[in-house]
Amino acid sequence: GNSVTQMEGPVTLSEEAFLTINCTYTATGYPSLFWYVQYPGEGLQLLLKATKADDKGSNKGFEATYRKETTSFHLEKGSVQVSDSAVYFCALTGGATNKLIFGTGTLLAVQP
């Protein structure tokens, strides 16, 4: 079945550092790929998405490119802020049921 693997955290960075959170997937067909963010004590928010190969999703300075040849969707940001501290989830949907399947999440802590 479909699955998502993302790097384990926590990831601890200083403010203005470069961020990469790795995400790879296993899926049949052509899944859509997502990054969700969960701030402390809150629910999940859609951060960005890509629906076909080579698409780049972007939002709030975050980017991720759908790489079908490496089955990856890595999240990047050039300069993180303390306010980016959160848990980041990579996820995919695919097939007729449109089930959303998550990775285990990566905790990002940004220090001033």
Next chain:
Amino acid sequence: NAGVTQTPKFQVLKTGQSMTLQCAQDMNHEYMSWYRQDPGMGLRLIHYSVGAGITDQGEVPNGYNVSRSTTEDFPLRLLSAAPSQTSVYFCASSFSGTGAGYTFGSGTRLTVV
């Protein structure tokens, strides 16, 4: 638009009690899902629905029932609560079609003692 509304926000149950977690959306979304979130395990799919009258099991369905009598509502029933069901529960909904993305409720924090 209220989006996805979950009630209650917090609940404490005794082992063996039953209860229903409510979920309602006002966006006319066809797809609805229930997840539980546990530390270190991400979000795991409990049950999902692709439309009114149609439901199916996810990864961790044991101990939970669902029904979907209307497009708007997708309640999750705990039949006989167990401490292993202590978790944060999220409901989510989506349009049909690839890439629509899901909208999440704010969650229900359930403790079973």
